[in-house]
Structures are given as C-alpha cells and as structure tokens.
Amino acid sequence: MQARRLRLGHEPLDGAMGSVLAADVRGPDGRAVLRKGTRLAEQHRAALSTMKGVSLHLIDLAADELEQDEVASRLVGAIAGPGTQPGTASQGQARLRATWRGLLRIDADALARINARPPLLVFTRPSGQIVVEDDEVAGAKSAALATSEAAVHDVEALGRSGPIVRVEAFARRRIAVVMTDRLQAAGRALMAQAIRRKIEWFGSELVSIAEIAHEPDAVERELRARTAEGVELMLFSGANPLDPLDAAFEAIAAVGGRTDRSGVPAHPGSMVWIGEVAGVPVLGIAACAGFGKNTALDLLLARVLAGDEPARAADELGHGGLLEGPSAAAWFPPYDRGGVSPARGASVAAPVGAK
Structure with missing residues (x-):
C-alpha cells in the first residue's frame, strides 16, 4: 500500500x-461528494473536475492487497455455517443473517484467532442466543483500506475446517404437558394457550395437556401412557424439586426413569428439574404459572430442541444466567415475532382436559 496526495486543478486527474x-x-457546502473507500473511476471524473484546489488523500493498493468491500464479503463468506446467509458488502462491511x-x-x-489478525474485524451476537429468520447474527470488515489477501486466505482456510457461525435449527418434537397443580377453568384455558404458543413457536407439536392428581399412581399412569404413544419430550408442573419423596419423583422411579438434577444455574426459574422416562426427557417446574412467563425453562427448552443433552444444556446456562433487568429480554425466545415456526409448519392443536 502506498499513500499519497493529489491536488485537484494542479495535477492531472488521470x-x-x-x-x-x-x-x-467534501464540496463547498461541507457535504461529502465521495466517501472514503471509493475506488476512483471514470464515473467520478465529472464531480472531481469542478473541485479545484481540493487535496485528495489516496491509497494505491499493491497486487496482493484487497479493498474493504471485498475483504468484508470474503470474511462473512468464510465464517458462514449452516443456517446463515452472507449479505452483500456495503461501505466497507458485510453482515451475516x-x-x-x-x-x-x-x-x-476461532473468532478470537481471526480478530488477533488486525486489521480484520469479525463481530457476532453472543453464542447461545435464540434467533429467528433474517436476524443479523454477525458482521465483518477491515479496519484498513488495503488488506493483505494472505490474511483473508487464512480466515477462509479456518472456515473450511469447521463452521465458525451457525444456527442450530430447532427440531420438531411431539411434546406432552402434565400438570398436577389444579386450575380454575379460566386459568386452565389461559395456561393452555401460553403453552401451545411457546411450543408451536419452536416448531414442535403439542400432543396433549393432562391435568391429573398429584399422586404417585396417577402420575405413573400418565407417564406410561405418554411414553407409549411416542411423545419425545414432556413438560411437568406441580412437583416440589426440594422433596425427593414428591409424587412425581416416586412415579418416575416406579416406571424405571430417573431424576438427573434439581435446579439449573439461571434466574428466574432456577428450580427447574430434569428427568428421563423411557428415553424421553422430562423438564419440570414447580407451578404451571411458570409456563406463562419467561424463565430458565424457556432457555433450557430451546437448547434441548436444538439438540443438546438436557443436563449438559442446564450446566451451560450459568454463563448469562442472571436474567433480570431490561437486557435479559435479548436471551429469551422472541415469541411475539414470527408466529409458528415456518421451517417446521403449524403443529396440531391438542385438546385440554382432566384425566
């Protein structure tokens, strides 16, 4: 790269x-006529020929150097993994959606390795955030007008070794809800609506909502019935995670299941518990009212539907698990955006009834 000045009207514009x-x-009124980063060409000659006395600050690129837009375009292409689409570079940077x-x-x-090579700059949303179609998830640019192509080649090689930015799609699952806490009719309808809205937002199918007695035999029958019909995930409300003799945990043990952990490192919703029955994960909360709020259960559900093993997913909630204040909203699923997941289609509405 070579930097030089050229004074218009005193040196040939060629x-x-x-x-x-x-x-x-900038023109006489102070407004920018041409922006930095512009490669001068014939279409700019007319504008420049009227600006006598203006000093142009110019960069001449070497044969092995790239302009900002090309760098940005190649960088987002290099970091793009499944579930992402690079955008067109503009004004020196490009975005990934x-x-x-x-x-x-x-x-x-890998991101740190890229950013340890200035002037390359790659920036992303935090890992573990829930995103929807067309969300911007990353951006890239160069902090110089001339960048070594070799540096970009290295990033492209790094990207070929494994995806640097990817979106893990939510898998479609058949989900059953079991509630042992009693509700009035109006509350039951509102809770069913909230549960269905969340499950369908993830693209899964709500196959049943059962309101049963908080007794070991009743819970055992429900667990057996739901696993026999092939549900792939169960949400349970009404168990006391502090009581190992709670009817829910006794029933899980009676059908050969297990309780993996009580409590997750996130607040609110830290008393979520995790179990398994016949290979089917069970995610539990103390009261069904929690289904209508944004809590740790929402984050755990997202990770499980993205393919994470439930207990491991819970372990990883601690980093970013203080979910209070205005900034906490960025971590929860944006249920008000997008409706039913278009990638998965509308799920079948399930009847609500006591069993």
Whole structure:
C-alpha cells in the first residue's frame, strides 16, 4: 500500500483514477461528494473536475492487497455455517443473517484467532442466543483500506475446517404437558394457550395437556401412557424439586426413569428439574404459572430442541444466567415475532382436559 496526495486543478486527474480515497471528498457546502473507500473511476471524473484546489488523500493498493468491500464479503463468506446467509458488502462491511429459527452457535476460539489478525474485524451476537429468520447474527470488515489477501486466505482456510457461525435449527418434537397443580377453568384455558404458543413457536407439536392428581399412581399412569404413544419430550408442573419423596419423583422411579438434577444455574426459574422416562426427557417446574412467563425453562427448552443433552444444556446456562433487568429480554425466545415456526409448519392443536 502506498499513500499519497493529489491536488485537484494542479495535477492531472488521470493520476487519481484507480486509486482508493482514504478520506471523504467534501464540496463547498461541507457535504461529502465521495466517501472514503471509493475506488476512483471514470464515473467520478465529472464531480472531481469542478473541485479545484481540493487535496485528495489516496491509497494505491499493491497486487496482493484487497479493498474493504471485498475483504468484508470474503470474511462473512468464510465464517458462514449452516443456517446463515452472507449479505452483500456495503461501505466497507458485510453482515451475516440467520436463514432459519434456532440457537446461535459461535466458535469463540476461532473468532478470537481471526480478530488477533488486525486489521480484520469479525463481530457476532453472543453464542447461545435464540434467533429467528433474517436476524443479523454477525458482521465483518477491515479496519484498513488495503488488506493483505494472505490474511483473508487464512480466515477462509479456518472456515473450511469447521463452521465458525451457525444456527442450530430447532427440531420438531411431539411434546406432552402434565400438570398436577389444579386450575380454575379460566386459568386452565389461559395456561393452555401460553403453552401451545411457546411450543408451536419452536416448531414442535403439542400432543396433549393432562391435568391429573398429584399422586404417585396417577402420575405413573400418565407417564406410561405418554411414553407409549411416542411423545419425545414432556413438560411437568406441580412437583416440589426440594422433596425427593414428591409424587412425581416416586412415579418416575416406579416406571424405571430417573431424576438427573434439581435446579439449573439461571434466574428466574432456577428450580427447574430434569428427568428421563423411557428415553424421553422430562423438564419440570414447580407451578404451571411458570409456563406463562419467561424463565430458565424457556432457555433450557430451546437448547434441548436444538439438540443438546438436557443436563449438559442446564450446566451451560450459568454463563448469562442472571436474567433480570431490561437486557435479559435479548436471551429469551422472541415469541411475539414470527408466529409458528415456518421451517417446521403449524403443529396440531391438542385438546385440554382432566384425566
């Protein structure tokens, strides 16, 4: 790269053609006529020929150097993994967007390796955030007007070794809800609506909502019935996670299941518990009212539907698990955006009734 000045009206304008502007060119009114980063070409000659006395700050690129837009375009292409789509570079940077709804995964080590090579800059949303179609998930640019192509080649090689930014799509699952806490009719309808809205937002199918007695035999019958019909995930409310003799845990043990953990490292909703019956994960909360709120259960559900093993998913909630204050909303599924997941289609509405 070579930097130089060219004073308009004093030196031939031909000497500027093909060079890159290092600073904005402003007219008499102070407004930018041409922006920095512009590669000067014939279409700019007319504007420049009227600006006598203006000093152009120019960059001449070497044969092995790239302009900002090309760097940005190639960088987002290099980091793009499944579930993402690179955008067109503009004004020196480019963005990466989600192509489907899911959990954002970032290879933080690879990202750090890229950003340890200035002037390359790649920036992303936090790993583990829930994103929807067309959300911006990453961006890239160069902090210089001339960048070594070799540095970009290295990032492209890194991207070929494994995805740096990807969106893990939510899998469609058949989900049953079991409630042992009693509700009035109006409350039952509202809770069923809230549960269905969340499950269908993830693209899964709500196959049943059962309101049963908080007794071991009743819970055992329900667990057996739901696993026999092939549900793939159960949500349970009404058990006391502090009581190992609770009817829910006794019933889980009676059918050969297990309780993996009580409590998850996130607040609100830290008393979520996790179990398994006949290979089917069970995610539990103390009261069904929690289904209508944004809690740790929403984050755990997202990770499980994205393919994480439930107990491992719970372990990872601690980083970013303080979910209070205005900024906490960014971590929860945006249930008010997008409706039923278009990638998965509308799920079948399930009847609500006592069993």
